[in-house]
Amino acid sequence: MKSTANEFGDILYSVAKERENFVVYCPDTRSCGLEYFKDKFPGRGFNFGIAEQNLLDAAAGAASTGLKVYVPTFAVFMSMRACEQIRQFICYPRQDVTLLSTHTGLQVGSDGGTHIAVEDVGIMRSLPNMNIVQPADGYAAREIAKFSLDFHQPLYVRLHREAVATVYDENYKFEFNKIRVIKEHGTDLAILSTGALVGKALEAANILAENGIKAIVADVSTIKPIDVETIVSIANKTSLIVTVEDHNIIGGLGSAVAEVLCREKPTKMYSLGIPDCFGESGKSAELYELHHLNVEGIVDSITSIVNNQ
Numbered sequence: 001m002k003s004t005a006n007e008f009g010d011i012l013y014s015v016a017k018e019r020e021n022f023v024v025y026c027p028d029t030r031s032c033g034l035e036y037f038k039d040k041f042p043g044r045g046f047n048f049g050i051a052e053q054n055l056l057d058a059a060a061g062a063a064s065t066g067l068k069v070y071v072p073t074f075a076v077f078m079s080m081r082a083c084e085q086i087r088q089f090i091c092y093p094r095q096d097v098t099l100l101s102t103h104t105g106l107q108v109g110s111d112g113g114t115h116i117a118v119e120d121v122g123i124m125r126s127l128p129n130m131n132i133v134q135p136a137d138g139y140a141a142r143e144i145a146k147f148s149l150d151f152h153q154p155l156y157v158r159l160h161r162e163a164v165a166t167v168y169d170e171n172y173k174f175e176f177n178k179i180r181v182i183k184e185h186g187t188d189l190a191i192l193s194t195g196a197l198v199g200k201a202l203e204a205a206n207i208l209a210e211n212g213i214k215a216i217v218a219d220v221s222t223i224k225p226i227d228v229e230t231i232v233s234i235a236n237k238t239s240l241i242v243t244v245e246d247h248n249i250i251g252g253l254g255s256a257v258a259e260v261l262c263r264e265k266p267t268k269m270y271s272l273g274i275p276d277c278f279g280e281s282g283k284s285a286e287l288y289e290l291h292h293l294n295v296e297g298i299v300d301s302i303t304s305i306v307n308n309q
């Protein structure tokens with residue numbers, strides 16, 4: 001399949017003739033393939049150049065008139081350069097703007113450390129009224145795109161530039177604010193993952209099972225709001241939870257799960273992710289290996305955690 005960014009964009013193209021109530025506001029970058037929307041649907045797509053703050057201001061203004069607005073751009077520019085505009089003019093008045101945040105995490109290694117966004121979920125989670133979703137693969141991206149058309153609140157969709165491992169098939173149905181358990185080898189631990197690392201976590205769990213460590217594997221496709229009920233249900237089945245994410249271990253999925261557990265069901269947990277440092281230049285496979293977020297690294301980290309309890 002294509003990257004989750006392009007799978008999402010393809011859905012918007014496919015429904016645009018029937019769904020005329022949305023517009024696409026783009027910067028002058030390649031994001032989700034939507035930079036061509038203005039050519040295929042004149043009057044519904046606009047290029048604002050490399051000016052993300054103005055772009056988000058305009059998106060908020062259009063949404064205030066009743067339009068649904070999609071804004072695709074790189075995660076570093078979306079979550080940081082335009083953070084104030086998102087807070088003040090989209091989240092505060094709860095505007096119908098869907099932020100398609102692309103080029104997330106270590107997949108962007110070839111663009112250099114300045115363009116690797118591993119803080120974006122933490123930033124967006126802290127904004128009241130913001131909702132955050134992240135597809136595990138292309139099938140999930142397509143279904144989240146369909147869901148977004150009828151979702152009329154601020155929405156941050158965390159998407160990937162490169163294709164990721166296929167987790168689902170054409171029968172997948174997205175459920176907002178619902179954690180999906182996708183494998184249950186046993187209850188030695190539970191692995192909660194999101195986005196590009198769900199496929200890696202699933203493969204790692206299969207290897208762990210062959211080595212006698214039986215895990216529950218779950219896909220957290222909605223990071224905010226977080227599915228408290230399912231987290232507690234999983235914690236009731238096991239004494240150890242490990243989160244796996246392509247994001248700083250501060251502020252992302254691990255933090256969200258820890259907040260639930262400390263309040264609802266105190267449970268031992270560990271967070272696997274970027275250890276509070278900036279990204280750096282390199283191929284994505286090399287960076288995943290460096291941070292022990294490739295399949296082998298996840299297997300080794302979890303084996304060490306289990307053996308040293």
